[in-house]
Amino acid sequence: MKIQLLLISFCCFTGSLGVQAQEKEDVRLSLSDTSRVDDKYREDQVYVGITYNILLNRPADVKQQNLSRGVQVGIIKDMPLNAARNVALGIGLGYGFNSYFHNLQMVRNEGGMEYGLIPEGTDYKRNKMDTHVLEVPIEFRWRTSTARSYKFWRVYAGVRLGYVFSNRYKFLGDETVRFSNSDIRKFQSGLQLSAGYNTWNFYVYYGLGKLFKDDIITTGGEVLEMRALKVGIIFYAL
Template sequence: MRNYLILIVFFASLQIASAQVEEAKDSIVKELDNKYREDQFYVSITYNLLGDKPEGVSQSGFSSGFHLGFIRDFPINKRRNIAFGVGLGLSSNSFNHNFLISKDSDGEFNYSVLDKSEVNYSKNKFATYMVEVPLQLRWRTSTAEEGKFWRIYAGVNVGYVLFNSSKFRGDLGTIKHSKIDSFNDLQYGLTMSAGFNTWNVYVYYGLNSIMSNARIDSESVDMNALKVGLIFYIL
């Protein structure tokens, strides 16, 4: 009888200990769930296109963009799979084209379209270097324990141009300019990134023009930026 009592006490102790362990696990998981967020570093590589080009303007070669930064995550629902994202980053963007930026004898900037049959050149591009603030509404299938998931992040990206430049190399010689005053300092557009785990497609559509007060003859230059590429999120 005594042995039976010992066994009963032993198994009862196991049940109590097991229940306590499960309760502790539930408490830890609940605590994780309550604190879970998707704060992320990001790196993006894009192919840059020009929209609303003036007549005769075309692109050539590969126009690239490189973007990096950090986004802070602010979940807004109990499951924490919907959130706002606010970030800070840097980007460089180049655009290769037949759009020439030059200066006249008075030091004023002039804008014209190059004809390849008349002027040979090996390089003609402008570039911008910006600090950016991405603002996102974020949806994902992730949990506090699962690191591979589907995501759709949509929002806006606001950029401030820290520096701009243009470079031409060809029959007209080498022409370099910087701090071109016709570039808009503030540039903003709609963004979306979507994908699974590491691989995500990224799209940016500029809502305002890259330049202001620039004209080719009597036509206003209202080109905006369209960027398509891949973005990688790193926890």
């Protein structure tokens, strides 16, 4: 139910932004008709994205479950680098929420954290970890925009730096267990790429660092080296 509400809200929000973009398109065309073209325009300074999150380098027999998802919103300072203003640098600030559903159980005890597969036959509804991230995207931007049109092709590539300011692990079975896990790495980074035309754009993020701190060992003797791959769509607006 929550993901359905999230998707409905996302579609309503992007639809509203799409109407605003069309209105601005009309204004820009009107300006061009009267030869009063804004030759100092900037593009894509607000972004909203939704992703499917994939855990790479999972320990043996660790599987993802349900719909691991992510949402990101933020603003970007667009700084054109040439006279045509179709090449630019973008630096932003945003918020990201990520949820990962899997069958790796995390147990907190006096000796620290313990990681192992949920035993077969265990009746449970949910096992997941969530992260809330303060993000700084840095992009090199190429596009086919002009001062007269908001509809253009774009390819934006760069890095996304993140600080995990909050996280929560939750196991919902015969009893509910939830806690903040100090083993999750605070500082994260990854490569990102978005490309598309007009409203909808393909988005991919590849995590450069591990989600967990170094030398975290599972009960099966494997080092936790999981990192995130996120694939989805991203919407830009002024």
